[in-house]
Amino acid sequence: MIRVTELTKDYGPRRAVDHITFEAQQGEILGFLGPNGAGKTTTMRVLAGYMPPTLGEAQVAGYDVVDESLEVRRRVGYLPETVPLYPDMTVFDYLKFMADLRHLPDAEDRVDDALEMVGMENRSEGYISNLSKGMRQRVGLAQALLHKPEVLILDEPTIGLDPAQVVDVRNLIREIGKERTVLLSTHILSEAQQLCDRVLIINKGCIVAEDTPDNLRGRLAGAERVMLRVRGEADELPGQIKKIPGVQGVKLLSDDTIEFQFAPGQDVRPAVAKTIVKAGYDLLELRQVGMSLEEIFLELTRDSTVSEE
Amino acid sequence: MQNIWTIARREYKVYFNSPIAYVISLLILIVLGIMFALNIFFFAQNASQNYGSAPDISMITGPFAFILVLSLPALTMRLVSEEHRMGTMELLLTAPLRDWELVVGKWLGSFLFMLTLIGFTLLFPIILNFMVNPGIDQGLMMSAYLGIILVSAAFLGIGVGISAMFTNQFAAFFATLITFVVLWWMIGFPAEVLPAGAEVFRYLDMKTHFYDTLNAGVINLSDIIYFLSLTALGLFTGSISIESRRWR
Numbered sequence: 001m002i003r004v005t006e007l008t009k010d011y012g013p014r015r016a017v018d019h020i021t022f023e024a025q026q027g028e029i030l031g032f033l034g035p036n037g038a039g040k041t042t043t044m045r046v047l048a049g050y051m052p053p054t055l056g057e058a059q060v061a062g063y064d065v066v067d068e069s070l071e072v073r074r075r076v077g078y079l080p081e082t083v084p085l086y087p088d089m090t091v092f093d094y095l096k097f098m099a100d101l102r103h104l105p106d107a108e109d110r111v112d113d114a115l116e117m118v119g120m121e122n123r124s125e126g127y128i129s130n131l132s133k134g135m136r137q138r139v140g141l142a143q144a145l146l147h148k149p150e151v152l153i154l155d156e157p158t159i160g161l162d163p164a165q166v167v168d169v170r171n172l173i174r175e176i177g178k179e180r181t182v183l184l185s186t187h188i189l190s191e192a193q194q195l196c197d198r199v200l201i202i203n204k205g206c207i208v209a210e211d212t213p214d215n216l217r218g219r220l221a222g223a224e225r226v227m228l229r230v231r232g233e234a235d236e237l238p239g240q241i242k243k244i245p246g247v248q249g250v251k252l253l254s255d256d257t258i259e260f261q262f263a264p265g266q267d268v269r270p271a272v273a274k275t276i277v278k279a280g281y282d283l284l285e286l287r288q289v290g291m292s293l294e295e296i297f298l299e300l301t302r303d304s305t306v307s308e309e
Numbered sequence: 310m311q312n313i314w315t316i317a318r319r320e321y322k323v324y325f326n327s328p329i330a331y332v333i334s335l336l337i338l339i340v341l342g343i344m345f346a347l348n349i350f351f352f353a354q355n356a357s358q359n360y361g362s363a364p365d366i367s368m369i370t371g372p373f374a375f376i377l378v379l380s381l382p383a384l385t386m387r388l389v390s391e392e393h394r395m396g397t398m399e400l401l402l403t404a405p406l407r408d409w410e411l412v413v414g415k416w417l418g419s420f421l422f423m424l425t426l427i428g429f430t431l432l433f434p435i436i437l438n439f440m441v442n443p444g445i446d447q448g449l450m451m452s453a454y455l456g457i458i459l460v461s462a463a464f465l466g467i468g469v470g471i472s473a474m475f476t477n478q479f480a481a482f483f484a485t486l487i488t489f490v491v492l493w494w495m496i497g498f499p500a501e502v503l504p505a506g507a508e509v510f511r512y513l514d515m516k517t518h519f520y521d522t523l524n525a526g527v528i529n530l531s532d533i534i535y536f537l538s539l540t541a542l543g544l545f546t547g548s549i550s551i552e553s554r555r556w557r
Contacts, residue, residue: 048403050399050403051556051557070405073404073405076403078403080403082399083396084396084397084398085397086319086395086397088323097315097319100311100315101405101406103311
């Protein structure tokens with residue numbers, strides 16, 4: 001469980017996180033989405049007990065991150081953005097060292113379990129300096145999973161992994177997220193879409209949107225969008241489609257492709273199809289295109305970006 | 310306590326993978342070996358004027374303390390600063406570990422390494438013991454070695470404290486070296502010229518606590534307290550420094 005109230009963090013005169021409030025329940029995967037420098041890492045560092053907030057409160061697993069920092073740190077698994085590893089240690093020694101710091105009674109078994117979870121059990125005797133970026137990332141993840149933490153905080157967990165490993169790690173996170181609280185940050189929107197129960201979009205230290213990925217799409221899309229494609233050139237079609245009642249924003253995307261919008265609830269697609277056929281065109285494709293999370297994200301974070309420049 | 314030990318054990322092992330630690334150890338042993346050989350040689354040459362006296366172990370421990378001033382900064386410089394540079398500080402500060410446990414663990418690891426090195430130098434008194442009749446002065450040897458151990462503890466404590474203030478280990482090296490040089494040679498100067506208050510500077514002068522007493526076979530509680538206080542001060546500075554970084 002994570003509960004954050006009016007959390008603010010200043011670095012000198014610069015405000016990195018500005019009065020943010022949110023919650024994450026047990027059994028929930030909460031995605032932290034935002035451009036670089038939005039305050040994701042700072043928030044996660046505060047929650048992991050690395051540094052205290054300037055203002056506001058945060059509770060993790062029922063303990064205050066400032067007053068009961070050690071209790072919080074005992075219950076949190078944290079994977080920082082730059083995976084903290086000792087290159088001069090073997091994978092096993094490194095994880096054993098972390099397990100000892102966490103006073104795990106069956107340290108060696110836990111290390112083996114964690115390595116198995118991230119699929120590194122056959123590399124435990126290798127030196128960390130010889131590992132690839134993806135493997136280092138997985139060792140870092142194993143470190144965060146060692147003590148079976150109640151709350152898992154992962155800063156860009158799939159960065160640097162190859163596509164197959166990305167799938168593995170996402171499955172692993174999904175599995176963990178069934179029972180525990182997972183807070184993960186990413187700037188890959190499809191990842192948030194696939195993985196998270198809820199998404200927080202953060203920009204310039206403020207939360208600009210918070211909802212399930214599906215709702216976010218629905219809420220912000222406003223109008224339904226349709227793309228259609230015909231055989232041959234479609235130069236004259238937009239003019240005809242525009243005349244159909246309820247159709248808005250007709251655009252010719254390429255020679256044979258047109259995009260238009262209609263207000264939710266009044267489906268104009270049958271009328272459009274009839275018009276096209278009547279005009280003598282062969283209709284090849286008529287497809288609804290949802291607003292992707294990418295567009296929502298750009299939409300939400302654009303205003304402030306523009307105003308800064 | 311368990312945390313301190315976990316940190317110390319890792320630190321101790323790191324020294325055995327570190328070229329700098331080997332170079333320093335080798336240097337110390339070679340220099341002490343040469344000092345030892347030269348001393349014995351000249352003593353034997355002038356045997357007629359020695360009137361039955363025998364060389365004692367302070368001929369090794371004296372230069373040893375001097376070498377510590379110049380070499381220990383290289384052993385402590387990376388202790389904490391390296392963690393900052395590698396980003397592993399984030400790992401340690403989010404582990405359930407108190408800041409001071411981290412600092413004390415780092416110090417203990419380096420101290421255990423120094424004890425190992427000091428253990429090797431026991432070769433010299435053992436050899437000397439065979440060479441002189443009726444054997445060396447055991448009391449003086451104990452006292453001088455206690456002195457070396459205390460000086461090492463204090464230097465390492467200060468070194469860890471300074472290392473915690475820097476993210477660059479070379480900056481930490483020079484800051485540590487300067488601190489050692491001031492504490493060992495320079496802080497006593499004002500005592501020579503000041504009309505009043507000289508006692509304070511005389512007390513702070515590190516070398517007198519070693520050369521005048523411990524290395525001459527005199528064990529005073531005040532000297533022991535002096536070195537232990539310096540150690541504690543260094544460790545305290547280190548803890549504060551790490552703690553203050555969290556708030557920045």
